[in-house]
Amino acid sequence: MAASIEQVSSKTFDYVVIGGGTAGLVVASRLSEDPDISVLVLEAGPANLQDPAILTPASFGSHFMKPQYDWAFSTVAQKNAKDREFYWPRGKGLGGSSAINFFQYHLPAKSDIDAFEELGNAGWNWDLLKKYYKKSERFIPPKVTIEAMNYRLEDHGTDGPLHVGYPVTLSGLEGPYQEALRSLGIPHVEEPFSGNTNGTWLTPVTIHPIERVRSYSANMYYEPNSPRVNLTVLASALVTKIIVRKDLSGVSIATAVEFLHEEATCQVRVGKEVVLSAGAIKSPQILELSGIGNEDVLQRAEIEGTVNVPGVGNNVQEHVYSGASYEIRDDRAAEFLTFDCLRDPDEAVKQLELYKSGQGVFGMSSICMTFVPLSSISQDYQALQRELTQSIESGIREGKFSPALQKQFSIQLEHIKLQEPSCEIVLTQTFSSKPKLPEPNKKYITLSSLINHPFSRGTIHVKSSDPKDDPEIDPHYFEEQYDIRTFVELLKFNRRLAQQEPLKSILSGKEVNPGPEYETDEQIADFLKTNCSTTFHTIGSCSMLPFEDGGVVYNTVNIRVVDLSVLPLHIGAHMQATAYAIGELGADIIKGVV
Ligand SMILES: Cc1cc2nc3c(=O)[nH]c(=O)nc-3n(C[C@H](O)[C@H](O)[C@H](O)COP(=O)(O)OP(=O)(O)OC[C@H]3O[C@@H](n4cnc5c(N)ncnc54)[C@H](O)[C@@H]3O)c2cc1C
Numbered sequence: 001m002a003a004s005i006e007q008v009s010s011k012t013f014d015y016v017v018i019g020g021g022t023a024g025l026v027v028a029s030r031l032s033e034d035p036d037i038s039v040l041v042l043e044a045g046p047a048n049l050q051d052p053a054i055l056t057p058a059s060f061g062s063h064f065m066k067p068q069y070d071w072a073f074s075t076v077a078q079k080n081a082k083d084r085e086f087y088w089p090r091g092k093g094l095g096g097s098s099a100i101n102f103f104q105y106h107l108p109a110k111s112d113i114d115a116f117e118e119l120g121n122a123g124w125n126w127d128l129l130k131k132y133y134k135k136s137e138r139f140i141p142p143k144v145t146i147e148a149m150n151y152r153l154e155d156h157g158t159d160g161p162l163h164v165g166y167p168v169t170l171s172g173l174e175g176p177y178q179e180a181l182r183s184l185g186i187p188h189v190e191e192p193f194s195g196n197t198n199g200t201w202l203t204p205v206t207i208h209p210i211e212r213v214r215s216y217s218a219n220m221y222y223e224p225n226s227p228r229v230n231l232t233v234l235a236s237a238l239v240t241k242i243i244v245r246k247d248l249s250g251v252s253i254a255t256a257v258e259f260l261h262e263e264a265t266c267q268v269r270v271g272k273e274v275v276l277s278a279g280a281i282k283s284p285q286i287l288e289l290s291g292i293g294n295e296d297v298l299q300r301a302e303i304e305g306t307v308n309v310p311g312v313g314n315n316v317q318e319h320v321y322s323g324a325s326y327e328i329r330d331d332r333a334a335e336f337l338t339f340d341c342l343r344d345p346d347e348a349v350k351q352l353e354l355y356k357s358g359q360g361v362f363g364m365s366s367i368c369m370t371f372v373p374l375s376s377i378s379q380d381y382q383a384l385q386r387e388l389t390q391s392i393e394s395g396i397r398e399g400k401f402s403p404a405l406q407k408q409f410s411i412q413l414e415h416i417k418l419q420e421p422s423c424e425i426v427l428t429q430t431f432s433s434k435p436k437l438p439e440p441n442k443k444y445i446t447l448s449s450l451i452n453h454p455f456s457r458g459t460i461h462v463k464s465s466d467p468k469d470d471p472e473i474d475p476h477y478f479e480e481q482y483d484i485r486t487f488v489e490l491l492k493f494n495r496r497l498a499q500q501e502p503l504k505s506i507l508s509g510k511e512v513n514p515g516p517e518y519e520t521d522e523q524i525a526d527f528l529k530t531n532c533s534t535t536f537h538t539i540g541s542c543s544m545l546p547f548e549d550g551g552v553v554y555n556t557v558n559i560r561v562v563d564l565s566v567l568p569l570h571i572g573a574h575m576q577a578t579a580y581a582i583g584e585l586g587a588d589i590i591k592g593v594v
Pocket residue numbers: 018019020021022023024042043044045089090091092093094095096097098100101102103104105106237238239240277278279280282283286535536537538563564565573574575576577579
């Protein structure tokens with residue numbers, strides 16, 4: 001039930017979940033299945049339930065910079081990316097980032113998940129996670145399929161809470177895109193949910209295929225369970241710290257959670273456990289505000305340290321992307337649906353009307369995905385990988401990389417050797433790139449390049465002891481040269497793709513961004529550094545690792561982190577399916593089922 005402050009303040013709950021986002025609402029709904037257990041969710045943002053701005057598909061980016069939906073974080077200046085401070089939108093309010101994400105839903109490669117176990121997390125492998133991916137998913141097969149839209153039902157969950165399906169409208173560009181890729185040697189993937197993602201496929205999305213609205217943690221996990229009297233949700237409650245005391249034997253125990261509600265400082269008492277699900281940016285900050293973290297970081301922020309866990313806020317990994325936009329020929333434009341018409345407000349209103357009967361561009365999504373190893377897209381891959389190995393070896397000699405990081409790099413290098421996919425291409429049926437702008441009444445495609453397994457590692461730490469201050473986010477973009485070199489190769493491949501039939505005959509030949517003036521590798525790298533953006537996929541800031549390797553869930557008895565911050569090594573996928581699976585698995589671990 002949605003609660004008032006009087007029903008929460010100074011009361012005791014068995015489980016206090018911090019953050020009503022993607023994973024947080026999964027945990028809360030699963031724990032509250034037991035009517036004898038009381039669960040409280042504290043969410044900093046508003047409830048935003050039944051909000052058309054969230055429910056309507058094709059709302060990509062429309063929530064950005066609006067404080068009721070978006071934290072609108074900013075990184076520190078990135079010295080290897082033109083000193084830019086990157087804008088990082090992240091979801092705020094019930095549903096968290098699942099309320100504002102771009103709907104794509106799929107699983108990573110098996111090797112990505114098995115790496116968690118290789119890093120010292122016994123049992124955290126593909127077989128285990130796959131069960132939880134399926135537990136959260138309710139896949140609804142499409143009524144009409146096109147050739148490329150294939151799936152094996154046994155690889156999908158069919159009775160989980162989260163509705164997943166293919167969009168009701170296609171753009172007409174899906175087939176030509178895949179054919180062009182095939183002619184460049186990129187295979188079609190039979191079933192990407194099986195652990196093999198190497199190639200191209202059409203991804204399902206989290207849009208309810210029958211009700212045609214966004215399917216996300218707030219309407220699929222929370223709302224159906226909101227009548228439960230043992231599930232309490234308080235919105236607009238900014239958690240400021242977990243109150244921890246040491247018992248006689250020196251063990252730290254969370255006893256209460258402090259939060260701000262309408263500027264008043266309040267507390268709730270913890271009966272059993274605190275579940276920290278504030279996302280990869282805020283979870284480390286909340287630990288540090290609570291005195292749990294690296295002693296030096298805490299001292300700098302003048303926070304009294306209670307639990308020394310040096311790994312908090314380290315090992316941050318993030319995907320980056322950049323788009324190349326191409327104009328569709330005027331005489332072919334009528335054959336394809338693109339989102340470009342939504343730039344005209346009158347046309348957007350018409351399209352919304354059309355969508356009521358399941359037609360028009362609001363029924364489309366960006367579903368053309370491709371995951372490939374560098375070796376599939378670049379002839380220079382061996383030289384680049386040699387340089388990478390040398391760079392890591394010299395970093396080790398210079399003491400730049402801890403033994404823990406060396407373990408991660410050795411897995412990443414092994415994956416490269418095995419040609420596991422680490423580069424991603426997404427076709428978006430609209431103009432979606434920087435810095436040049438589209439022309440009115442034109443249609444475009446954008447081929448985005450995404451780097452999925454970066455070697456650079458960043459940090460997220462408190463700036464001060466003020467919980468209203470955003471943390472200091474430093475992703476260390478492109479600190480390892482290989483990351484930018486791979487990015488350049490991807491963009492060059494996308495240029496070749498745009499020149500490949502049958503795409504070539506659909507396009508006018510005009511590349512708007514980057515444009516022909518960016519020709520050499522150096523110029524392309526310059527373009528990417530100036531124009532790339534976050535792909536919104538942060539992980540690692542509360543890594544699940546052995547303590548000596550920088551793991552964070554140590555030295556307290558009843559605090560768990562359950563969100564994407566726990567992933568110790570990045571995965572080649574968009575993240576929401578994994579956030580749901582982590583929520584499901586986290587709940588079963590707490591229940592003692594796993
Ligand atoms: C714009 C955007 C587009 C994306 N597109 C896709 C996509 O198409 N496909 C895909 O798979 N993934 C996508 N993602 C990524 C994916 O949605 C997220 O990685 C995932 O949802 C994160 O889940 P989480 O539970 O870790 O965190 P979140 O869902 O972000 O939840 C964290 C919650 O904690 C709350 N919180 C934070 N601090 C506090 C505090 N102090 N007190 C109380 N509450 C607090 C937040 O408000 C939020 O509700 C996108 C993300 C964004 C932002």
